[in-house]
Amino acid sequence: MNIFEEDTPGQFGEFGGKFIPETLSFAIEELENEYSKISTSESFQNSFNNLLKEFVGRPTPLYFAKNLSNHYKGPKIYLKREDLAHLGAHKINNAVGQGLLAKQMGKQRIIAETGAGQHGVATAAICARLGMDCIVYMGEEDIKRQALNVYRMKLLGAKVVSVNTGSKTLKDAINEAMRDWVTNVTDSYYLIGSVIGPHPYPTMVRDFQTIIGIETKKEILKIENKLPDYLLACVGGGSNAIGLFYPFIEDKEVNLIGIEAGGKGINTNQHSATLVKGKIGILHGTKTYIIQDEDGQIIETHSISAGLDYPGVGPEHSYLKEIERAEYVAITDDEALQALALTSKLEGIIPALEPAHALAYLEKLAPKLSSKDIVVIGLSGRGDKDIDTIMQNMSL
Numbered sequence: 364m365n366i367f368e369e370d371t372p373g374q375f376g377e378f379g380g381k382f383i384p385e386t387l388s389f390a391i392e393e394l395e396n397e398y399s400k401i402s403t404s405e406s407f408q409n410s411f412n413n414l415l416k417e418f419v420g421r422p423t424p425l426y427f428a429k430n431l432s433n434h435y436k437g438p439k440i441y442l443k444r445e446d447l448a449h450l451g452a453h454k455i456n457n458a459v460g461q462g463l464l465a466k467q468m469g470k471q472r473i474i475a476e477t478g479a480g481q482h483g484v485a486t487a488a489i490c491a492r493l494g495m496d497c498i499v500y501m502g503e504e505d506i507k508r509q510a511l512n513v514y515r516m517k518l519l520g521a522k523v524v525s526v527n528t529g530s531k532t533l534k535d536a537i538n539e540a541m542r543d544w545v546t547n548v549t550d551s552y553y554l555i556g557s558v559i560g561p562h563p564y565p566t567m568v569r570d571f572q573t574i575i576g577i578e579t580k581k582e583i584l585k586i587e588n589k590l591p592d593y594l595l596a597c598v599g600g601g602s603n604a605i606g607l608f609y610p611f612i613e614d615k616e617v618n619l620i621g622i623e624a625g626g627k628g629i630n631t632n633q634h635s636a637t638l639v640k641g642k643i644g645i646l647h648g649t650k651t652y653i654i655q656d657e658d659g660q661i662i663e664t665h666s667i668s669a670g671l672d673y674p675g676v677g678p679e680h681s682y683l684k685e686i687e688r689a690e691y692v693a694i695t696d697d698e699a700l701q702a703l704a705l706t707s708k709l710e711g712i713i714p715a716l717e718p719a720h721a722l723a724y725l726e727k728l729a730p731k732l733s734s735k736d737i738v739v740i741g742l743s744g745r746g747d748k749d750i751d752t753i754m755q756n757m758s759l
C-alpha cells in the first residue's frame with residue numbers, strides 16, 4: 364500500500380490519494396508524470412479542442428426549459444444538453460481526453476470498464492477514431508440491461524468481456540479491468556470513466572469534464588447576465604456533476620446540489636446513495652464515502668439506472684460534502700421515472716434515467732424558489748439506452 368501524504372496533488376482534504384498495489388505503482392507514476400507534461404502542451408490542447416468541436420459536437424446548448432419552468436411556477440429552469448453530445452452522453456468528453464493522452468503516451472491497447480455502457484461506447488468510439496485496440500469489461504448483469512450499448516461497442520470495433528464475479532455490475536468490472544492493467548501494464552492504458560480510482564484519475568477526469576461547467580458559465584452569463592442560483596446534477600461516480608460544479612466552486616452564491624440514486628428508498632438496503640448513507644473507507648484505490656457494512660464489506664447497491672449503480676463516489680465530492688460547499692440528496696427509482704415522463708411530455712426531450720434523478724429533485728426544490736431564481740440542471744444523457752427498462756417499469 365502506498366499511502367498518500369496530505370497536501371499533495373490528488374488529495375481532497377482527507378479524501379482521495381492513491382491506495383494501490385505495488386504492481387501498479389510504476390504505471391500510476393508514469394501516468395501522473397505524462398499527464399502533467401502532455402495535458403498542458405499546446406499540441407494536446409489543440410487536438411483536444413478540435414475533437415471536442417468536430418467529433419463531440421461542442422459546445423452543447425444551454426436550453427431554457429420553458430414548459431418545465433411554467434409547470435413548477437417557480438424558478439427559471441435551464442438544461443445543459445449533454446444528451447446532444449456525440450453518442451448521447453457526457454462520457455465522450457473524458458474518453459476523448461484520455462484517448463488522446465494514451466495515444467501521445469504511445470499506448471496501443473486501451474482497457475475500460477463500463478456500467479451503463481455509455482463509457483464503453485465512448486471509449487470504443489475514440490479508440491476507433493485514433494486507431495487503438497479497445498477491451499471493455501462489463502458486468503453480466505449490465506450486459507443484460509444494456510444490450511443495445513453492447514452491440515454499439517462491438518460495432519465500433521471493441522472487444523466486450525463479460526464479468527460474472529460479485530454483483531456482476533460496475534464495481535466488479537472495475538476489479539477485472541484493474542487486474543488486466545496489472546498484467547499488461549507496459550503496452551496498456553486504463554481509461555477510467557468517472558472521477559474515481561487512484562490519483563491522478565479523479566483530477567484528470569474532472570479536468571476533461573470541466574468543459575461542461577466552463578460552457579455553462581459562459582452561456583448563462585450571456586443569456587441572464589448573472590450566475591445561476593442552483594446547479595443540480597446526478598452523481599454516480601460524480602464526473603458530470605463535478606464537471607458542471609467545478610468552475611463555480613469559488614462562486615459561493617451558487618448552490619451546488621448532487622443527486623444520488625435512492626433506489627427503492629434510502630431506508631431499504633436497495634439504493635446507491637453513497638454520500639447520503641455511506642461511510643468513509645477505501646475502494647478502487649481512493650479514500651472516499653462507500654456503501655459498506657459494519658465490517659467494511661461493500662454492500663450490493665441498487666438503482667434503476669445502471670450509471671448510478673456504484674457503491675463509491677469521487678473523492679472530491681466527499682470533500683465538497685465535508686466542507687459543506689455542496690449538498691447531496693437522494694431520489695428514488697419511482698421519482699426518477701415520474702420526472703423522466705414529465706420532461707418527455709413537457710419538453711419533448713427524453714432524458715436518461717440518471718439525469719432524471721436530478722430533474723426529479725425539482726419537485727422538492729422548485730416550490731421553495733421564486734421567479735427570480737435560476738436553476739441549471741446537468742442533462743447528462745439521453746434516454747434511448749434506457750427505453751427497455753422504462754417500458755418494464757412504466758405502462759402508458
Ligand SMILES: *Cc1c(COP(=O)(O)O)cnc(C)c1O
Binds near residue numbers: 602
Ligand atoms: C455514466 C452516466 C452517469 C453517471 O456517471 P457520473 O460519473 O456520475 O457522471 C450519469 N449520466 C449518464 C447519462 C451516464 O451515462
